[in-house]
Amino acid sequence: MKSLLQSLLFLCMLLAGPASAQRVAEDDAGFLRQAAHNGLAEVEASRLALQKAEDARVRAYARQMVEEHTRAHEALAQLAGERGVALPQAPDATQQAKLQALGALDGAAFDARYVEEMGVKAHEQTIALFQRGASNARDPQIKAFASGQLPVLQRHLDRARELRRN
Secondary structure, three states: OOOHHHHHHHHHHHHHHHOOOOOHHHHHHHHHHHHHHHHHHHHHHHHHHHHHOOHHHHHHHHHHHHHHHHHHHHHHHHHHHHHHOOOOOOOOOOHHHHHHHHHHHHHHHHHHHHHHHEEEEHHHHHHHHHHHHHHHHHHHHHHHHHHHHHHHHHHEEEHHHEEEEO
16 A cells, blocks of 8 residues: 555656656646747847847837847746746747848838837737736736736837837
8 A cells, every 4th residue: 555655656756757847737737938039039130230230219119129129038038937837939931031031121111110110019918918928827926927017018019110200
């Protein structure tokens, strides 16, 4: 009887996975992975903007995006790591194509496309993703992370819209 209990306990430990990693719902893991893709795309595009942007205001915006999205990605990576979720290391294929098209531009054309695609459209999509995460995540820390990032993302979007108008 004692060996049967030990065997069952061992089996339960194997099924539960490592003690340090929390189990996470697939929807929550999907949110974490998509948030990583989006953040990585934003950082990559903004680094490109630091090299290619003509307008000093666009370069300042890009610098802010690199700093703030890098910080957010570090927090996201820690959160994902604690839950045993492997994050992507690069933007997804669609984002890569947009980055490649952006990289082919120069001057004012680059500035306008960067602001529109990465400043406005990408932030609108990311805000929608984070709103879903804030509302639907099962893990309270993932929900709190998503909620906490929303004001920052909204500021980014507002600033991009302002750049687009001017």
